[in-house]
Amino acid sequence: MAILTTSTVKTEQATADAVPSRPRRKLAPRAFYWFVWPAVIAFALFHTLPVTIGIFFSFTNYAGYGTWDFVGIANYINIFRDDRVLRAYGFSFLFAIVATVITNAISLAIAMGLNAKIKARNFWRGVYFVPYILAVLVVGYVFQFLFSNSLPKILSGIPLFRDNILTSPEWAWTAVVALAVWQACAFSIIIYLAGLQTIPADIYEAASIDGATAARQFRSITFPLISAFFTINVVLSLKGFLQVFDPIIALTNGGPGTSTESVTMLIFRGGFSGGEFAYQTANAVIFFIVITIVSLLQFRVLQRREADF
Template identity: 35%
Template sequence: MSANLVKAEQTLAVANPKRKRKWQSYALLFILPSFLIYTLFVIVPTAGSIYLSFTSWDGISEDIRYIGFANFVEILQSTRVHNALKNTLVMTISLVVLENVAAILLAVLVDKVRWFKNLFRSVFYFPTLLSGVVMGFVWAMILNYNFGVFNQMLDAVGLGSWMVDWLGSPKYAMLAIILSTVWKGAGYYMIIYLAGLQGIPAELNEAASIDGAGGWKQFRHITFPLLAGSMTVCMVLSMISALKIFDQIAVMTDGGPGFETETLTYIIYKVGFGELRQGFGTALAMVLFLLILLVTLIQVKFLRKREVQM
């Protein structure tokens, strides 16, 4: 059915109520397959998870005992959950800031370079193509205390006293995960910022340059404010990704040493599948869902307000 024919049908439908109802029926038929799939794989599992969060199910037996709000009360009282929440917030704030700063710097660099621009884009974007598991294994080998490349380089240049068990030390394990995740994710957000940079009229910077504004002033007063829309998208995406981080932790530290790098997503996995407490794990998942929803709404509202002000 061509676009003109569809438009004609819609026009006739407006004039004729019976045709309008017929057109709406056809529209519902087109929507129905997608709605059924969404219901089957999203709505039904979500409803089931809400129910399981009020049970003591172990994930294996057929005995699903309803225990009310006991799981949520335990969440409020558990020091392990409090520690995981703290780690999640520290990791999220760090990743949102560092990933966006690195992405903006890379985007400006790639936008200004004259030669091999596509090569630089590809090199910076390549880590994004790696899965979290692959990236975790790569960095686990690089940061290994005994044979890792990083420690061997320190030893080779006479800085052997700086050698540290980066993934086994409570002081550095979180930092190692954050920096490796920035290495992986910055290239993705760079592409979004690069698209924003290319949408800025060149005449603005040229006029500012004629008026005597240097590179920093042009960036501060022209480029940065006009990147507000791209920044809103990137910060929301990086925040959601950071709150759900799992692969890197599972491969690099397994939540350790101790519980130093255990986040909400990882504790959900540990208690649900390792300790066979699916009911408690599902309750934690509901809390994480509400946390992501709340933080996203606050962040979007703040960033949209900032866009208007800038």
């Protein structure tokens, strides 16, 4: 009995020695912190600290120079009473909604074409991505020449293009939309292509055998399976278009008058050269909150749509 017990103990001990013990968790090496802390400090100095200072000054009457006094929430109250600010918000949302719809419609159509079996597919992917890597100001001046000189001569028979469309308070914003959509489509096409390539070809073959038309395949197969990519594109597009600045600077500079003045342009003009630093900082805080709320609502609605699929 004693021999059996000793043998059992030795067997268990050998088994325990054979099984590797779970390694103890070690702290990250010091080199890790030396790499992380500079980034954290730089982010705090160039992002968090300026934002905090800006929020602080939004409760003052600071003009960007000289002395200042606390005014409480007066700046925030006056923003909702300022017709110019409200017009800028109206233009920004109108522009963003129209540009988002057009961008995603065109991008999805082009992506589906590129994803099909066509010749030189990789070449055309590169061609469509070129606008995204070009400087928007440089391209904007090219578009400005196009709208102000070329189109009035080429399309002289069309009343809308007979004169420079950039001088029309009613239609100048459409030129800004054209430039913004032309450049934004490049990034959206890449996102949609990534989504389309995740769909197995067997699904389309089975649908074709069952007699599903191209429209039915898009409605029942393609769009439901790329709905997550659609959500990403719509959220990023709307957020980016709400902050439109460069295309307006290049084409209209906010004109004619203030017909194409966006919120970001109003903040820039009033805050840096108009002596309204504190007032426009309060406007920037409100604009940040608005964009955050809009983006969260988009995610909630569109992701619920994904679940329905």
